[in-house]
Amino acid sequence: MIATLNLEGIWAFHLDEEKQGLPPQLNDTIALPGTTSYARKGKPSEAAHVDCLTDEYAFEGWAWYSRQVEIPPAWSELDAQLYLERTRVTTVWIDGEELDTQNSLCAPHLYHLPSRLTPGIHTITIRVDNTEYPTKGGHMTSRDTQTNWNGITGRIELQFVGAAYLEDIRTYPNVTDRSVTVKAKLVGQPIGELIVTAASTHGTQEHTVESRIYPITGQDIELVYPLGADALLWSEWEPNLYDLQFKLKQQDTVTDEQRITFGLREFKAEDSLFTINGVKTFLRGKHDGLIFPLTGFAPTTVEEWLHVLETAKSYGINHYRFHTCCPPEAAFEAADRLGIYMEPELPFWGTVTDETYENHNAAEQQYLIEEGYRILRTFGNHPSFVMMSLGNELWGSKERIDRILKDYKAFDNRPLYTQGSNNFQFVPVILEHEDFFSGVRFSRDRLFRGSYAMCDAPLGHVQTGPQGTMKDYDDAIIPRESDEANHAGTDSGTIQIQYGTEAKTVNADAADGVLVPHVPVVSHEIGQYQTYPDFGEINKYTGPLKARNFEQFRQRLEEKGLDHLAAQYHASSGRLAVECYKEELEAAFRSKRLAGFQLLDLQDFSGQGTALVGVLDAFMDSKGLITPEEWRTFCSDAVLLARFPKYHYETGESFTADVELRYLRPQPLHGFTLQWQLTAGDEHLAGGELSASAYESGDYVDIGRIAIAMPNVQAMTKSSLQFTIAGTDIRKSYDIWIYPSGVRVDASGIRLFEALTEEAEELLERGERVVIMPNPGGIQNAIEGTYCVDFWCYPMFRSISESMNKPVPVGTMGLLIDREHPLLKHFPSEVHSTEPWRHIVDHSRSVILDGTDQELQPIVQTIDNFERNHKLGLVFECRVGKGRLLVCTVDSEQAGSTLEGRQFLHSLFDYARSEQFQPRAELELSRVKELLK
Structure with missing residues (x-):
């Protein structure tokens, strides 16, 4: 382009929720780039979403934006185009004349003006609609992530081009001969010459490439530009970049100038692994749904994305998978500089259909295909753009999906392609034209992830208990023996799956034999270990998004009289979550046949029930659970x-x-x-x-x-x-x-009962000591014991399990332990759950102590989730009349079968005999009966 006119600034503005049309006069103003919510336009909402953040100024409908621009005489002889970097469905008018409508969610809207603008004042009017999408839009439009905002973000400008200019410039790196192939379209007369120059940038070394002149011989340009034998390569370790410049000249007049950031690299799938420039790499990825709580929309400056990606890289991350979304240009630019491998995804989470499907939505399908081409054209030159996915957890026509992959690869073979992330779930398939596979299992029991929701059971090894550090996924990926295809126990041709935040019945085509991958395998959305909310985070939400979900969670805890424990709940559940992540990631690194993983997530996920699954909060700030240096001991190169x-x-x-x-x-x-x-x-x-x-x-x-x-x-x-x-x-x-050797479980001298019998009551009335260790399976007023923290978040998967008639998750979040209590004298513990407690907790139930006095603080308390907020006692004590009562709801027989269990019971019984057994809290006998029913 020859010149640009920046249109950032104050625009006339009008909200049109009822879609009445352009009013005679726009009586409000707004700053662009931005969104209506960020500008706090409209009536503030009193809503309080419990499953996600609340957009205080949420708006859906039409918004009108208008401003006048002055065109200098020198530019009036040039062709102009309006560039809107990121927006929703737009319609544009110039001086009252309607141009067109565009609807890309991922790529810029570029409007070519039909005639040259005369010198002087012109009026640009833009209508943005955030309702009439051709598709639901995945995380591009979800209130769970960046919200369904209305506005225009990023660059807004008029671009002026000469009589001839280049478009659709694509750069193809050739690592072997250290050159770049350039393909472009010439708009205008095919005469003149193209001058190409390049110089290294953002690297540790300097390298300047000799300029070359290429004659123009047609509308389709293809040239090979040598970079020299000493050209610098781009990778995660050395992200060397080149500033590639193009100057188009016709009759000694420059008609177009363009610059492209280029990296010389070759990212390939070779056997079971990925390589970068022939060097093996392992993807240490994270999920990203474009969650930005201060604005409600994704940033469009390189500086903001550098902060985000540098934070992730400090935790060992070298790969980003964007869940049903594509980030703005600035994200790719930042990734180029830092050496992070990017995988955008089509904004789709659903069923891919063709003409054979009863509910075939041809318009939606075509839109998504075109959106993929737009993503490739817009961002394909970035060296960080190495992978692409067709969507999240797709179902439908395998033939249609594979045909889309084939067409994309024919159009642009630079990135590697996958059919989608975790497609077909229990009945996965590897398609002919995909380059790598992203999923969680190859059959019902061939799992290569450490945790699962109850509705997707069987659970993973982190949840059911690793015996040390032996677990890897090699046999699950390439089985040693024949493995019959397993379709979750169904022969009916249909299967019930988790589908978003709901359940859905889909077709399950029979699979023949055993699925053995011949492409690299990436484990999908691993982790999902939840921590209890940090209510101190509420004050950080100073933008349009408010943490009213956190406020409701805090209120629930206050109503249960447990708010004084909130900080301890957060810290203890978080420490256990970190230990779960450590085992999860190490199992991945131990797996020689695994090509990488994608965490869900390093940071919290603000929606879908509020999933606080990160060691960083939604702002990418540390929760204080682990340092980046310590995290990198199990997540690095x-x-x-x-x-x-x-x-x-x-x-x-x-x-x-x-x-x-x-x-x-x-x-x-x-x-x-x-x-x-x-x-x-x-x-x-x-x-x-x-x-x-x-x-x-x-x-x-x-x-x-x-x-x-x-x-x-x-x-x-x-x-x-x-x-x-x-x-x-x-x-x-x-x-x-x-x-120590020879530790015995000695209950001598202890009045030990399995229930609150009449004899136990009489002993308490006489002032005796009583220990009750009921059979956990016989306690009604209790929650099942489980060592691992809850998966994702309890409300969402409770609802899904109920809708699928499957067992609901236990939903607890580890232990809060009074480690200074004398009962633990011979069983020293941390405040949070550690491995000595695993077998003990997995064979226990915790009594629901709701309504008891705050002084009755369990010695070992199970942390409940933020929906129920039960006060849960695994080990607690109280005075009953003149007597002293100690309750432990652990299966003593199971506990006694292990070293750690015997040590715990030894400590428990030694305390019960000691004079240190002096409970402070008091309970009426009738209340004890209710609790232990």
């Missing part, structure tokens, strides 16, 4: 892994661990030394060194085995197994527990 079968050992018992390194850095690591030690506090228990080498990226290095006899301890001891590669930042630690 070099991860140490120790495989050992369990976390609990008795004095003298043999401990062995096979130590491995998943090495994904391009520089060899020759002859490194691994230093390891086992410590308990400041005490050194064991240690040593091992030597090995990592020769290239993608190496899975078996460093060696360590073997020791566990040291003699007189008390339950938490030890730390630490590994460090000398001279590097690569380290890892694991908590392991050692128990």
